[in-house]
Amino acid sequence: xxxxxxNTEPNxxxxxxxxxxxxxAEQLRVEALKEIPRPxxxxxxxxxxxxxxxxxxxxxxxxxxxxxxxxEQDKQFLEEQLRxxxxxxxxSVIVDTVAGHEIQNRNEVRFMPxxxxxxxxxxxxxxxxxxxxxxxxxxxxxxxxxxDCAICGMxxxxxxxxxxxxxxxxxxxxxxxxxxxxxxxxxxxxxxxDARRVWRMLELDWDVVEDRWPxxxxxxxxxxMWANADHPDDPHxxxxxxxxxxxxxxxxxxxxxxxxxxxxxxxxxxxxxxVADPFQPGNIVSMSMEEYQRLQxxxxxxxxxxxIKGVVQRRKQYRQAFLGNVVLQDEIAxxxxxxxxxxxxxxxxxxxxxxxxxxxxxxxxxxxxxxxxSQMLHIMNSNSQGGIxxxxxxxxxxxxEEFADSWARPDGVSIVANGTISGSRxxxxxxxxxxxxxxxLTQFAVDAIREVVGxxxxxxxxxxxxxxxxxxxxxKQAGMAVLAGIFNSLRRYRKRRGRLMLHYITSYLSDxxxxxxxxxxxxxxxxxxxxxxVTYDVIVDESASSVNQKEMVWxxxxxxxxxxxxxxxxxxxxELLSYSPFPTSVVEKVKQIINAPNPQxxxxxxxxxxxxxxxxxxxxxxxxxxxxxxxxxxxxxxKVQSEIxxxxxxxxxxxxxxxxxxxxxxxxxxxTPA
Numbered sequence: 001x002x003x004x005x006x007n008t009e010p011n012x013x014x015x016x017x018x019x020x021x022x023x024x025a026e027q028l029r030v031e032a033l034k035e036i037p038r039p040x041x042x043x044x045x046x047x048x049x050x051x052x053x054x055x056x057x058x059x060x061x062x063x064x065x066x067x068x069x070x071x072e073q074d075k076q077f078l079e080e081q082l083r084x085x086x087x088x089x090x091x092s093v094i095v096d097t098v099a100g101h102e103i104q105n106r107n108e109v110r111f112m113p114x115x116x117x118x119x120x121x122x123x124x125x126x127x128x129x130x131x132x133x134x135x136x137x138x139x140x141x142x143x144x145x146x147x148d149c150a151i152c153g154m155x156x157x158x159x160x161x162x163x164x165x166x167x168x169x170x171x172x173x174x175x176x177x178x179x180x181x182x183x184x185x186x187x188x189x190x191x192x193x194d195a196r197r198v199w200r201m202l203e204l205d206w207d208v209v210e211d212r213w214p215x216x217x218x219x220x221x222x223x224x225m226w227a228n229a230d231h232p233d234d235p236h237x238x239x240x241x242x243x244x245x246x247x248x249x250x251x252x253x254x255x256x257x258x259x260x261x262x263x264x265x266x267x268x269x270x271x272x273x274x275v276a277d278p279f280q281p282g283n284i285v286s287m288s289m290e291e292y293q294r295l296q297x298x299x300x301x302x303x304x305x306x307x308i309k310g311v312v313q314r315r316k317q318y319r320q321a322f323l324g325n326v327v328l329q330d331e332i333a334x335x336x337x338x339x340x341x342x343x344x345x346x347x348x349x350x351x352x353x354x355x356x357x358x359x360x361x362x363x364x365x366x367x368x369x370x371x372x373x374s375q376m377l378h379i380m381n382s383n384s385q386g387g388i389x390x391x392x393x394x395x396x397x398x399x400x401e402e403f404a405d406s407w408a409r410p411d412g413v414s415i416v417a418n419g420t421i422s423g424s425r426x427x428x429x430x431x432x433x434x435x436x437x438x439x440x441l442t443q444f445a446v447d448a449i450r451e452v453v454g455x456x457x458x459x460x461x462x463x464x465x466x467x468x469x470x471x472x473x474x475x476k477q478a479g480m481a482v483l484a485g486i487f488n489s490l491r492r493y494r495k496r497r498g499r500l501m502l503h504y505i506t507s508y509l510s511d512x513x514x515x516x517x518x519x520x521x522x523x524x525x526x527x528x529x530x531x532x533x534v535t536y537d538v539i540v541d542e543s544a545s546s547v548n549q550k551e552m553v554w555x556x557x558x559x560x561x562x563x564x565x566x567x568x569x570x571x572x573x574x575e576l577l578s579y580s581p582f583p584t585s586v587v588e589k590v591k592q593i594i595n596a597p598n599p600q601x602x603x604x605x606x607x608x609x610x611x612x613x614x615x616x617x618x619x620x621x622x623x624x625x626x627x628x629x630x631x632x633x634x635x636x637x638x639k640v641q642s643e644i645x646x647x648x649x650x651x652x653x654x655x656x657x658x659x660x661x662x663x664x665x666x667x668x669x670x671x672t673p674a
Contacts, residue, residue: 034327035327040321044262047197048227050354051183054354062151062152064362065092069087069089069363069366085374088369090362094450094460095358095359098358098483101459101480107491109133109495109501111502133171136159136171136172136173138497142494150486151358152346152357153355154178154344154355156175156344157497158173160340171501173497176341183195185353190348190488191489192345193496196266196267197264199263201262202260204261205259226325227260261322262323263320263321263322265333266321269316270316271312271314272312275287275310276309278299278306278309318337318338338496365445372445394420453482455479456478458476498538
């Protein structure tokens with residue numbers, strides 16, 4: 001609180017840092033404190049009701065995968081009858097098989113530029129995306145989300161930047177429990193591509209919530225007041241006494257219960273105008289409606305007669321809000337073109353409008369297998385396990401206990417009265433027999449667990465028969481074709497998350513930080529700079545870290561390598577090492593050795609270069625000398641040619657004179673002038 005200052009005027013106070021913080025918190029509370037819009041409440045109840053049945057089934061799916069496959073009613077019934085409760089969990093093995101195939105065939109995102117001449121930017125952003133995934137451990141988070149999809153039909157992740165540890169922001173990809181998420185009830189496309197909103201229910205400690213949104217009371221921070229009920233017809237959904245145990249706004253919240261916060265991401269239509277620049281033909285500018293009106297006013301005043309052509313269009317504006325009992329925060333979403341939440345969907349139930357995973361089809365066969373096994377053990381326990389039937393008097397008096405002990409021992413000697421055996425007064429108990437076809441039904445239920453989802457024994461590595469490797473591989477590929485739908489959702493998910501990564505990289509991380517570029521036997525660090533003028537295609541390619549991809553490439557390489565090893569340059573072998581099954585550390589050391597400078601080779605190369613340079617210089621000198629000699633020869637030839645021409649001219653002159661003298665009839669004399 002503010003405190004009075006001594007020796008000053010009355011009612012004058014010194015403002016402290018605590019006062020400033022209090023005022024700032026109060027201003028924040030006043031600005032943000034507003035009632036939650038009624039459409040938002042309606043959205044919540046529609047979406048939450050739509051997924052309420054799916055949540056119940058999803059909890060059961062997770063229980064089945066974890067081995068909790070008996071209902072409480074069935075367990076109680078069996079325990080009352082002293083019957084065994086047997087669970088042989090085969091569902092978990094099949095889920096592990098499908099999830100393991102995803103881990104062994106991981107993909108990576110590459111950015112291919114659409115404009116010519118941008119290959120270098122593509123390389124930088126591709127490596128930046130790889131760095132993004134490495135920093136966020138995105139591969140592991142994606143694998144966990146895919147496993148959720150295989151179990152309950154939906155897997156969720158959130159891609160964001162965290163500023164808690166680094167003020168410049170570090171990437172973070174988090175797998176989210178599917179039961180925390182609520183989606184648009186009208187969404188029907190794969191991976192919720194057509195969803196207009198998504199919700200996340202956060203259960204946070206009170207100190208975390210109060211630190212993030214200071215100045216709010218606990219009554220204002222908690223959303224359970226209106227967002228607790230699963231169904232809008234619940235008569236207690238707006239009753240605080242039903243959920244808060246008779247507390248009011250002036251009472252303290254119970255500390256043992258966490259605070260519920262709803263995170264809402266949604267998009268709305270935003271209208272804008274695309275204007276053709278009258279002074280720069282071909283240039284198109286986008287502006288808001290208000291900016292367009294101001295531009296029209298300015299142009300009418302300063303440049304009358306110059307037309308302004310514009311087209312009104314609309315685009316999606318993504319926003320994000322955090323809701324308690326009031327609106328705590330409402331802002332532009334972190335990504336302007338997508339939700340930060342991404343979903344992997346399984347198989348679609350058209351009638352319910354929800355998605356389901358592999359466990360739904362396996363639950364009935366697993367239940368029947370457990371019940372058949374339990375029933376079989378009960379029959380074995382409840383029927384006789386050997387023994388004897390005797391008549392009274394067949395055992396000598398006083399020897400009954402001795403007879404019972406000796407009969408139970410394989411090497412015991414049992415004594416009976418005379419005539420007992422011959423008179424058939426003693427005989428063995430009949431052995432129990434199982435109902436006919438009981439084993440067949442049990443085996444049918446066990447096999448059906450795999451068959452209903454299309455997972456073959458080859459995919460699980462459990463085929464116990466000799467068959468060619470190519471045949472086993474083809475059967476494994478045929479089994480993967482059955483699961484192609486769920487893997488296609490994973491591929492589409494990676495494309496969408498790749499676009500989200502590209503937005504974060506270009507908008508927030510392109511601040512000059514260095515990114516390591518690896519390729520063609522070289523490593524270098526280049527600054528990550530913003531390139532907002534380039535459009536990229538997001539390509540999902542098989543990663544070099546994929547186990548199956550390595551095996552396939554390496555097996556094919558070993559078949560053709562003997563014929564091409566003499567024509568391949570060393571750099572080719574360096575690239576092929578990335579697909580070898582050797583450990584990564586070994587591959588990196590081999591690459592370093594190959595790429596490391598060799599002093600002897602460098603010295604030899606220098607000597608050869610010096611010899612070659614000397615030969616080149618010698619050849620150039622000889623060429624220069626030959627050129628000089630050629631020039632001299634050309635001069636001599638020119639001199640001879642000029643003499644020949646002079647002689648020819650003299651000869652022609654003499655012939656002309658002789659002809660003139662003959663025509664004149666005169667004989668030239670010695671004194672005739674030439």
